[in-house]
Amino acid sequence: MEIAAQYSDDRSAPPSTLVIFGASGDLTRRKLIPAVANLARHGRLPKEFALVGVARTPMNDDEFQASILGGNGLGDLQQLAGGGLRYVSGGYDDPETYKSLATLLDELDHQRGTRGNHLFYLSTPPQAFSPIINGLAGAGLNRPRAEEGFARLVIEKPYGSDLASARQLDATVHTAFEEQQVFRIDHYLGKDTVQNVLALRFANSIFQPIWDRSWVDSVQITVAETLGVGTRGSFYETAGAMRDIVQNHVLQVLALALMEPPASFGAEALRNEKVKLLQAIRLPTDRDVADVAVRGQYTRGGTREELMPGYREEPGVDPLSRTETYAALRLDVDNWRWAGVPFYVRTGKRLPARVTEVALQFQRPPHLPIPGNQLTELEADALILRIQPNEGISLRFGAKVPGHSFRVRTASMEFSYDQTFREESPEAYERLILDALLGDATLFIRTDEVEQCWRIVDPIIEHWANDTSPIPTYEAASWGPTDADRLIGRHGRTWRTPN
Structure with a gap:
């Protein structure tokens, strides 16, 4: 990314959909949703933006929206009401989960105008990383679904438990995603x-x-x-x-x-x-x-x-x-x-x-x-x-x-x-989520x-x-x-x- 754009004060996300796996988890509730709300409050998110939660917890769109908008200080996400907050319930190793997600993303691209730009955030226990990556690849979601779109993957730590397991996870990641699509996050950065x-x-x-x-x-x-x-x-x-x-x-x-x-x-x-x-x-x-x-x-x-x-x-x-x-x-x-x-x-x-x-x-x-x-x-x-x-x-x-x-x-x-x-x-996650949406990998780990x-x-x-x-x-x-x-x-x- 050009330095001028990287450090510009008017950095705003492009039309896009943020998909959070582990949407019912603690990290999502405490850090990720408030970070997205802050981005909305500061005018960093366009109206052509959507947030999709994916988790095993049974929930429909209305229940997910109520759980998000009912949170303290999250009224800034009201711009997503009316179809911009969606939810997919299913197992991470179930191909049907990813078929439903692919259908929903296509719908958002056409109705919400998110233009095929998809950022997948893995906020799950590490043992779910490989099933999710394989599921995304199996549904064709590891590649842009529009000519000018992007498909990016954000992975939380821990990235492996030693050198051997980190290399094994990398092999799985690189089977589905190119390195420039992968954003390994350390919130300290x-x-x-x-x-x-x-x-x-x-x-x-x-x-x-x-x-x-x-x-x-x-x-x-x-x-x-x-x-x-x-x-x-x-x-x-x-x-x-x-x-x-x-x-x-x-x-x-x-x-x-x-x-x-x-x-x-x-x-x-x-x-x-x-x-x-x-x-x-x-x-x-x-x-x-x-x-x-x-x-x-x-x-x-x-x-x-x-x-x-x-x-x-x-x-x-x-x-x-x-x-x-x-x-x-x-x-x-x-x-x-x-x-x-x-x-x-x-x-x-x-x-x-x-x-x-x-x-x-x-x-x-x-x-x-x-x-x-x-x-x-x-x-x-x-x-x-x-x-x-x-x-x-x-x-x-x-x-x-x-x-x-x-x-x-x-x-x-x-x-x-x-x-x-x-x-x-800005909070660390606020900055890093915006960077990932912009494709700026400076503060992520190669x-x-x-x-x-x-x-x-x-x-x-x-x-x-x-x-x-x-x-x-x-x-x-x-x-x-x-x-x-x-x-x-x-x-x-x-x-x-x-x-």
């Missing part, structure tokens, strides 16, 4: 603050000269959650922190922060650089996993007033579970820009704060002419990119403390999204990116699966197991405590 990493790096000349090993001592990426697994215990038992967060969210943020400048902000140019960066990450061998990777599982903790259960006490969790709810890694990037710089990443549930940030800590001055007793709480210079919450950027540096003596203490300059911009930031991410985490997952020693634990509302402190402390560093 739809956040304005994640995209701001690109703006900070490539729209400002002052940062580029210091964005390398000559100036950066180390980098920390933190994705912390205060919540436990809640009702997702049975799902989490098959995933764990490494599959659920590190393989996708963490590595995508890391790639954006460390990649080389792309030739343009076009989809392929940007994704090419991300893949190059991921390819340069050094793979851990089975022998050194213990030196570069730490796992943990939360136990009961908190306060007497708010005592939080341990992971093994959560619904759907094996009482003897060895699934990690915390993971910390040291990664090394073997390229010219980053050779020798350690990258520390950590993620976990039941941590003290909900925060996602990237922190670049810079080298200390080679010589300080200031006596040590005049350096009051002076930390190394750092640039902190706050992705959530309190979205913004902090630049940490040393400054003189007011007074008659010459004392230096750490200070910071702050940029806050909320205080600087009046514009409303097939070789998926493979590279699994290539990095697979050796660690396999090592942990074969490790019979007790899994390290940490109390709920703490910053993780002590092994994580030893991991970063081996070279005289410590984890940041996010504000």
Whole structure:
């Protein structure tokens, strides 16, 4: 897509039909329908637009429309009333489901004017992906049904459970769809603050000269959650922190922060650089996993007033579970820009704060002419990119403390999204659904990116699966197991405590 169109303020979807598989599910209710409603409210959807839900739950068009329009704040979808909200009930492995869907889409193309443009969104459990893809292909819905139309596929994570299963899913996908038709979604990439990493790096000349090993001592990426697994215990038992967060969210943020400048902000140019960066990450061998990777599982903790259960006490969790709810890694990037710089990443549930940030800590001055007793709480210079919450950027540096003596203490300059911009930031799914309707793949994950991410985490997952020693634990509302402190402390560093 042309850059001018990609970043134009008047980006609006073309006439089209959005088909959501899993329309009666939690993700559809909480995220997808509100995102479509926001697009309608902002005038991003044409009158020639339709929304079709597909699920096993028995429901007719009127019941589906009532369930959508009856939701709080979804009145913006009233423009779809009168034939623009439709529903197909049926099994995902039943060919009749797709025959009914094909007939309905033809009807909408002619009556609603959606012009053969169809976006299929797979908001279902992963085991339904292959049956749906095969069903679409069997009904001829994997190809445009009009000369100027399109057929596109959006697939939610998890995209496989390891490299082998990801490749197997890719084989199924590519049997029915061309790669340019496929949009693998990671909602983190739809956040304005994640995209701001690109703006900070490539729209400002002052940062580029210091964005390398000559100036950066180390980098920390933190994705912390205060919540436990809640009702997702049975799902989490098959995933764990490494599959659920590190393989996708963490590595995508890391790639954006460390990649080389792309030739343009076009989809392929940007994704090419991300893949190059991921390819340069050094793979851990089975022998050194213990030196570069730490796992943990939360136990009961908190306060007497708010005592939080341990992971093994959560619904759907094996009482003897060895699934990690915390993971910390040291990664090394073997390229010219980053050779020798350690990258520390950590993620976990039941941590003290909900925060996602990237922190670049810079080298200390080679010589300080200031006596040590005049350096009051002076930390190394750092640039902190706050992705959530309190979205913004902090630049940490040393400054003189007011007074008659010459004392230096750490200070910071702050940029806050909320205080600087009046514009409303779109929700991640809102941006990504619009991009998929426009055919803009910039913020979606290409097939070789998926493979590279699994290539990095697979050796660690396999090592942990074969490790019979007790899994390290940490109390709920703490910053993780002590092994994580030893991991970063081996070279005289410590984890940041996010504000």
